[in-house]
Amino acid sequence: MTVKPVQGKHVMGKPVMGENVPDRHVADGPVMDAQVMEGHAMPVPISIFVAVARNGVIGRDGDMPWRLSTDLKRFKAMTLGKPMVVGRKTLDSFGGKPLPGRPHVVVTRQTDFVVEGADVAGSLAEAIERAQAIASQTGAAEIGILGGGQIYSQAMALADRLYVTHVETDIADGDTVFPQIDAAVFEKIDEITVPAGEKDSYPTRFATYHRRHAAN
Numbered sequence: 001m002t003v004k005p006v007q008g009k010h011v012m013g014k015p016v017m018g019e020n021v022p023d024r025h026v027a028d029g030p031v032m033d034a035q036v037m038e039g040h041a042m043p044v045p046i047s048i049f050v051a052v053a054r055n056g057v058i059g060r061d062g063d064m065p066w067r068l069s070t071d072l073k074r075f076k077a078m079t080l081g082k083p084m085v086v087g088r089k090t091l092d093s094f095g096g097k098p099l100p101g102r103p104h105v106v107v108t109r110q111t112d113f114v115v116e117g118a119d120v121a122g123s124l125a126e127a128i129e130r131a132q133a134i135a136s137q138t139g140a141a142e143i144g145i146l147g148g149g150q151i152y153s154q155a156m157a158l159a160d161r162l163y164v165t166h167v168e169t170d171i172a173d174g175d176t177v178f179p180q181i182d183a184a185v186f187e188k189i190d191e192i193t194v195p196a197g198e199k200d201s202y203p204t205r206f207a208t209y210h211r212r213h214a215a216n
């Protein structure tokens with residue numbers, strides 16, 4: 001099999017995708033030079049972006065139960081230009097419109113769902129497949145899963161990386177939660193403490209987790 005380097009792309013891993021394809025995870029560590037195998041782009045890492053309270057809460061009444069301006073700025077810088085996969089209810093929480101500067105794929109079971117400026121997929125697997133295709137066209141280095149609760153719980157089995165903003169509070173009346181992060185599956189590779197700025201409801205810790213790999 002011929003492997004041709006491609007300028008300007010950063011991809012690695014195994015070809016994917018489909019609901020029944022096991023173990024499609026790409027390797028940890030820095031994303032390596034792009035390679036295209038026999039003309040087929042390799043999948044890029046799948047990364048979950050989430051802000052989660054100490055007690056696991058991520059949402060309340062269709063919105064986030066905090067204001068975290070510092071985190072939003074960092075989230076924007078990390079995600080601009082990358083394909084984003086988002087549940088229909090989270091799209092609603094964005095005002096029904098995709099976030100600017102990032103191609104979106106919205107996951108919904110509604111067969112007639114249309115949203116201006118975004119793709120629509122009927123399952124998470126289909127959405128990730130579409131996002132991978134966008135990444136291979138644009139050279140994006142990863143795809144982002146933006147939630148919400150339903151989408152995160154399905155995406156944990158597929159994610160290579162978790163970018164988690166740990167929010168230093170308990171939200172007693174939340175209605176949407178993030179799954180427990182299993183330390184046997186995901187290794188925390190870095191963490192920084194972020195004091196609450198003027199426009200932040202709480203202090204946070206920003207942590208990155210990478211999927212562990214089975215020993216050979």
Ligand SMILES: NC(=O)c1ccc[n+]([C@@H]2O[C@H](COP(=O)([O-])OP(=O)(O)OC[C@H]3O[C@@H](n4cnc5c(N)ncnc54)[C@H](OP(=O)(O)O)[C@@H]3O)[C@@H](O)[C@H]2O)c1
Pocket residue numbers: 049050051052057058059060061062063064086087088089090091093107108109110121122123124146147148149150151152154176
């Ligand atoms: N803290 C954070 O970082 C964060 C991030 C994102 C969201 N949130 C919060 O999370 C809450 C929303 O989360 P949620 O769990 O209620 O909703 P969600 O995950 O955003 O969206 C759920 C919807 O996605 C579609 N869906 C889910 N699984 C599907 C599948 N397998 N195939 C096809 N479609 C599927 C369905 O859409 P249809 O009903 O249209 O079929 C479903 O109603 C909000 O409060 C939001 O603010 C928090």
